Amino acid sequence: MADSEVKLSVADAAGLTEVGLEQWLHMYEQMARIRAFEEQVNQLYLSAKMPGLAHLYIGQEAVAVGVCEALTRNDYITSTHRGHGHCIAKGASTDRMFAELLGRAAGYCRGKGGSMHIADQETGNLGANAIVGGSAGIATGAAFTSKRLGEGRVAVCFFGEGALGQGLLYEVMNMASLWKLPVLYVCENNLYNEYTRYEETTAGTLGGRAQAFNMHAERVNGQDIRQVYTAANRLVGRARGGNGPAFLQCDTYRFMGHHVGDIDRTYYRTKDEERTWREERDPLPLLKTWLLGQGQADQSMIDQIEREIRDEIAAAVQFALDAPYPDAHEVTQHVYA
Amino acid sequence: MADSEVKLSVADAAGLTEVGLEQWLHMYEQMARIRAFEEQVNQLYLSAKMPGLAHLYIGQEAVAVGVCEALTRNDYITSTHRGHGHCIAKGASTDRMFAELLGRAAGYCRGKGGSMHIADQETGNLGANAIVGGSAGIATGAAFTSKRLGEGRVAVCFFGEGALGQGLLYEVMNMASLWKLPVLYVCENNLYNEYTRYEETTAGTLGGRAQAFNMHAERVNGQDIRQVYTAANRLVGRARGGNGPAFLQCDTYRFMGHHVGDIDRTYYRTKDEERTWREERDPLPLLKTWLLGQGQADQSMIDQIEREIRDEIAAAVQFALDAPYPDAHEVTQHVYA
């Protein structure tokens, strides 16, 4: 399929992994949580309550949630500058995340990491990374540990299509393939490297980059969580079973700017394009419509989820706004372990 | 074909670029010059007359000569730690090369570069490089200049199969393909990264690494200069004509150690393997046999070439041994242009 032809046929559920309603609703809830979290982050920025910038995940929720749903708490992920979604999907709680984004001591990293470095060891999140592609080695190394210790854990390396510009990716994909490491490289193709269309920076195909190393590669519609989950589940199982790494391209789109301050975007993409994705390819309505259409869920279940999340996010951001900053002496703490 | 199945069918000349006898003999002469040069380098090492080490090109002569024969003097090459062959093939003279290897002021780099950094601007050799893969950016940049200035020059980047471990290669192949730069990536697969068999470090195929970037890739028997020349000629023409970069894998073998000091090699490759290559796949006898068999050349022509080269090399090494070292004040010269 052409890269921009990401269509979703709601009716077609053939070949999907079968999961119960509860799990579909959990995925919906996680996507809604990310969406609400990110909208709140944007508000914090617009009201000048958040230091620095943040890269919102809105539009891409089905990728993080669909993939993480295929993981256990023990599995590892590494994440990117656009990492809030991965962090939530892997199980972090939003209050401590907001606290981190606001530089408070209650944050996951005691306010020292901020948006681009959130990590949560408890849920296996080895950290967002502000170096594009910078975490590819870390994810590969985590998979190495798992294999070496026979732990059966899988490591997922999330990255944007722009990260395929980085040589490091190729170096570690080669090793992962050679040594059959249990790692899944999840490439989120949201069509842009910052403000540059990815075709301008990308020769050949994305998946071909992995296939060159004899690595299994698949491509799914990243707006359809059913497809993402199905593929991720299969590839994670494959990796866990000792059958080596895989590459999963998820075609997606960020609905907002590259970061919260990227307001005027018309010089690099059209309003039309944005509208199409927002209106026709939003992963939340897509899943909801399918669940409702199937008669699996009813509207009240969805409403309840959304109400609960609204409350949770409101409380979480309040928690963060009220939380104290780290003490001055912390500045020299944690330089060395 | 399997990587080690590099057979040569002397009879089969189908599809070869037709060149006149003179040019074949020139190629033979260049290969013989490299062979004699390298044998002399080994002698210099064994007799402790050469400082440091050197990586001999013996066995791989058909690659450098076959490729450079398809270039003009104006075209560029970049080379590697195993670079003497490329340097000679591109037209450098052996006296100043010996002088460089011996650290004399008459050397191509005034003795400052040595074996691993020989460069010769006059013949378009942008330099050997002691960083594996380190010259890939330089070659790509040279091609960029050529394209930008409309010079019609082609740049050839020579590297060993081990260099495909370096991320840089992928970064620049992507750009070369995107921007249709006139560059030819010549991968000399001599089966070993130093002391490690290349299959142990290489997932997938070598050419696949280029194809992933939508780059045209070919593979030839690197011991058969007729095949190397034919492919190089076509790919250079293609690049010169604005049709973009290509990747040329040449299957070959270094007959000697990784460097002159690598004497006991049995722990990483068998004597049998070495014997097979030396006896059955030596590029010089192969070309000679073919030329004689065809009745194109007679033995006296070959004898004359070899005699002349013997004399040239003897004179060249003597020139170098007699040449003065650089003056002490040169140590601080050329730090800045």
Next chain:
Amino acid sequence: MPELVQEVAPRELTMAQAINEALAEEMRRDPSVFIIGEDVAEAGTPFKVLKGLVEEFGPERVIDSPISEAGITGLGVGAAMTGLRPVVDLMFGDFVTLAMDQMVNQAAKIHYMSGGKLKAPMVIRTTLGATRRSAAQHSQSLHAWFSHVPGLKVALPATPYDAKGLLKTAIRDDNPVVFFEDKLMYQKKGPVPAEEYTLPFGVADVKREGSDITLVATSSMVYVALEAAELLARDGLSAEVVDLRTTFPLDKETLIESAKKTGRALVIDEGYERYGVTAELASVIAEGAFYHLDAPVKRMGAMDVPIPFSPVLEDLTVATSAGVAAAAKALCGRA
């Protein structure tokens, strides 16, 4: 700063405009100059410093690249060796970590290794500076590394005037130059004459004259030093502020002469203090002005910690005018 003899009010530009103008002028003057980097064309970089250049010079000379810092630097080296003058844009100074081999082993050494035959005339523009709430991987000031490497030159201007003049010099220089711009100074304004000028490398600029103590500063820290000098003036202490402008070539003479004159010196830089630029400057002064110093040379680099995100912590890591003034007073025995 330039001594403007005109009567009319001097033209004011921001640092970003001054850099943009330097590039535009050099690109007009010399068709071999081109720019390559991530989001440098239509976007004009995330800092908007290159705005308008692609419109004037076209996408052939202002090239949006893949996110390949090593690759574009390497391509730049090759282009420079074959007749072009690349200006490679490495968006954040922290990303130099990805291009070190091409900068240090290739660009810096090719002239020497080739016995003077080849050269790599190129500029690597990048940034430095913290307190932008960009956290540990987007806030470093790593200029000490390059200052350490023979074959490279390093400029780090503090004013729009200096930025323009030094960047033009960098582009014309036949050697690889690493050019550090403080992200937070892009909007700072200053006088920039409309006429063509360049500034020589290796000439420090006395941004303020004084007699009691010498404050040597680089880039962003020049303003901290100038403000500290104001504070000190209120306490009756006269501070001389020397802006280094290039860490290499290093204007040892100006540093040493100033320290000899005042008898006291404090060096301020935004790089990590340990094994950083302040060490070189302090030891050059301590050696050169040994017999004239009334107190040890004091160093103030950035705190030796990865740069924290939280504003309350981040602000502690960089020297402030109050901190500099206090340290200077202590050096002058007025603690």
Next chain:
Amino acid sequence: MPELVQEVAPRELTMAQAINEALAEEMRRDPSVFIIGEDVAEAGTPFKVLKGLVEEFGPERVIDSPISEAGITGLGVGAAMTGLRPVVDLMFGDFVTLAMDQMVNQAAKIHYMSGGKLKAPMVIRTTLGATRRSAAQHSQSLHAWFSHVPGLKVALPATPYDAKGLLKTAIRDDNPVVFFEDKLMYQKKGPVPAEEYTLPFGVADVKREGSDITLVATSSMVYVALEAAELLARDGLSAEVVDLRTTFPLDKETLIESAKKTGRALVIDEGYERYGVTAELASVIAEGAFYHLDAPVKRMGAMDVPIPFSPVLEDLTVATSAGVAAAAKALCGRA
């Protein structure tokens, strides 16, 4: 050096053997330790330092990698963060240029950025040192770069004893440690006790006591300093030789106390002089011993040139015992 109370002749090992033994002991003690690098297994590295390890510990723990310095370092960071203790082998110190992002932006910062939750206990073993006729890309001593970076520790032993003790400490350290070995010292012999020991970081070692001048040296330069001390002794000058052993943590106290005692100091290092290790050491001494110094602290780093191939040139670039002795004499007013 250890005070050996035994009567029997002490056991002598080469530096290579001492390093090998440290690795073997730690790998036996702790199954989480593993080695990754190019040609580290059967070949035991081109320097043969790792000989025999793959035979004892198997290819799962002594891993031949592709030629991917960034990749293996990155893999090491991830492995370290998840419970292993990698020893990453970067064959030549010049190749660190390829792994800087993983070392500096990832390994060094993860503990801090995660607010103390994650850590990267790993050792990056690499080499330094010139005069091996290996030319500009295989001869550098780039330890100053890492000494500059918060979050990293840097060790550079000069004797087999120190190498073994410091390497064992490095492997047990919970932080990334960059461990520099001088290629030319691998065959140097020295006493190494058979019993288990480790050496603390941040403790300089007075390799020779003296009273007229302090020679501070690192790695290979310790021998140059010791030889110079011999030469000076013939001239009636008593030189104290302080071996730093780790550039970070830095044992400021020992340096300063020694300089206070002797009143004169000369610091010697094989890295480029400019903005190098000697700058930090000199400025620490100049500040800390300011009121006790009879002469400026003098620095002798490597010449600020890319390292030339030609032996006649290369030998000029590094400090020699004769040069150090001459400089020391001059400092002592005996020029």
